[in-house]
Amino acid sequence: MGRKTRKRRTPLAAKVVAGAAALAVGGGGLVWANFHASAHEEGPAHHRTRSAAAQVATIDCPDVGQQLSGVPDRARGEVDGELATMDSQITEAYQRLATTRRAQAGDPRFVQNTILGPLKDRRKAIIDRIQLEIDRAGGRADDNLDQLAGCQGRPAEQPQNGDGQNGDGQDGGGQDGGQNQDGGQNQDDNGNGAAGPVADDFIDINDVEPNSRHSENGLAANGDGGSTGTFTTDCGVNENNLFNSDNLIAAPGVDNGAHHVHDYVGNQDNDAFSSDEDLANADTSCRNQGDRSTYYWPVLRLQDGTEEFDANELGGGAEGNVGRILKPAQAELKFVGNQQGDVVAMPKFLRIITGDAKSFTNGDANANSSWSCTGFEDRQVTDKYPLCPEGSQVVRTSNFQSCWDGQNIDSANHRDHMAFVQEDGGCPNGFQAIPQLQVRLVYDIPTPTVENGQVRNPYAVDSFPEQLHKPITDHNDFINVMDEHLMNEVVDCINSGEDCQ
Structure with missing residues (x-):
């Protein structure tokens, strides 16, 4: 698979790349045992x-x-x-x-x-x-x-308490240290040399209770009251093969700032070095050319032994992200309203991150992944990958924060300027409702085989290496680059109860 991206290195970027370059050993990528x-x-x-x-x-x-x-x-x-x-x-x-x-x-x-x-x-x-x-x-x-x-x-089994604060490392060696008694390395890497996923990261969708996902994060903002319209934008499924391991929101100006690869749809000039002006002047994969917004998420990979274009590169195989990149069969991008009233326009270049790429170690406070299968979407799970029956496809869903502080397009931790709706559907004090972005990605993935505590040909989300490809680390990113006319159309459709595209 090819890719289209560009890099403009800066001294800072070069410093980071040099610091990470030691990870590639043996000339062919690192062996990442789980x-x-x-x-x-x-x-x-x-x-x-x-x-x-x-x-x-x-x-x-x-x-x-x-x-x-x-x-x-x-x-x-x-x-x-x-x-x-x-x-x-x-x-x-x-x-x-x-x-x-x-x-x-x-x-x-x-x-x-x-x-x-x-x-x-x-x-x-x-x-x-x-x-x-x-x-x-x-x-x-x-x-x-x-x-x-x-x-x-x-330990991999440690509960997700997100404390990680004492730093004393007293559990640091263990007696067997993760090594088999015969001196070989543990073979729970499914033969892929990748640090996860493991069998316990998967669940049969039939074993997920309907309507059992309770979280203050990821609530759908729209309902029967308030602003009930929708606006759907069609930006494709990354047919242009735009991939990179940057993160323009969290690590601007830093090459490989994500340490994992993203799919991009919409804006075609999205890398760590893109300025707002670059974004505004870029091409877009969206059918409506007034939408130059950037929508991006970590790729899914099927760990089937395929060597991708990045098999030996940082962000890819050199950091444990191995296997065949799976593009979604569908990428549905929809903006919806608010249960309590009208929405206002998003400011141009508003940045939103939903979910947490480090949820496995940070804890689930900001986790906002939702995994399911077509035909079973009343069953949602955050911390497992679903095993879907024959004829059913894997679904990833992200409902973004839809309450804005009314002032800032970003914040120091990239979160404080945004908030989720409250249980009654309204925004917290000092915040105002904007259109809520809902991203639904559907994938054709062969169902992995789980037997005797082992998983064969698993699929997994790209992640920071130390996050072990856990499903709870899934996340989604958005930068609003709609022109003023289109944004006003989005707001009008939603507030008037129309369904537009």
């Missing part, structure tokens, strides 16, 4: 029981970016760059964790002394720079950010 194990795992080849508590599967670091607020506008570029460097540090530490299992088995303090301790020192240096940059720009940095420097080792 060290997940159930509490009582027995296989015909090993006849053994392993302790889940002894397994350190990944690196759990507090998310500094989500704790930032009040960052002056003129400091945000530098702060975002520092946060991207911090992500690269975590990726390097995870790679070190995944390739030193023999040493961990021989020294229960290896993880703490060799991986987590140095990582804390490097993160502390970046936090100090972030505080300095905020203060220099006229802001007031939080003196408590230093408490977020420490990371800990985490």
Whole structure:
């Protein structure tokens, strides 16, 4: 599969790329073994029981970016760059964790002394720079950010509590360190050299209770009252093969800022270096040429042994994102209204991130993934991939935040300027309702086989390496680049109760 994208490297981008380049080893991409194990795992080849508590599967670091607020506008570029460097540090530490299992088995303090301790020192240096940059720009940095420097080792089975705060790493080595007693590496990687998914990440859609997903996130904003119209924009399914591992919202100016690959529809000039002017002047894949908005999400891959165009590249196979990229068969982009009243126009270049790419370690406070199957969409699940029956397709749904603070097109943590509707369908005090973007992606995917605690030919969302391809890390991004005429048409359709496209 080809791709169309462009890169304009800056000194900051070059610094981040250089920091991550050490991940590619052996000239052909990194072997990313998955060290997940159930509490009582027995296989015909090993006849053994392993302790889940002894397994350190990944690196759990507090998310500094989500704790930032009040960052002056003129400091945000530098702060975002520092946060991207911090992500690269975590990726390097995870790679070190995944390739030193023999040493961990021989020294229960290896993880703490060799991986987590140095990582804390490097993160502390970046936090100090972030505080300095905020203060220099006229802001007031939080003196408590230093408490977020420490990371800990985490078993794959650890509940998603999102604490990750103590940084003491006392669980850091374990006695077997994720290594088989015969000295070989754990083979729970499905033969793909990828850190997940594993069998426990999948569920038969028939085993999901109807209407059982309860979350304050992702609520549909529209209802029988208020503004009941809809506006649907058709932007295709990435027929132009626009892929990259950048994130223009969270890591502007940083090459490979996402450490995983995105699908793009709509705006065709979307990479880390695109300015608002670039976006406004770009081509669009949308049928309505007044919609130059950018819609993007992590790709799904089928781990069937296919070597994609990025098999040896950062963001792709060199960071554990392996297999055949699956384009959606359908990409439905719909804007809906608000239960309590009219909506107002979105400001141009408004940026919204829904979901959390780090939910596996951050906890589920910002998780907003919804997985289902066609014909079963009353059954939604956030933390499992569905196994769909024959003739049914996999569905990913994201309902975006639809309450805007009325002032800002972005915020320091890329969240505070937006909010979800409340249970009554209204917006929190100080926020006003805008059209809610709902993204529904439908995929033709062969149903994976799960037998004896193993999954064969799994599909998985691209993720930061240390997030182990967990389904709860799914997320979706949007930048509004509709022209004024089209945005007014969207608002009028929704407020008048019409269905437009």
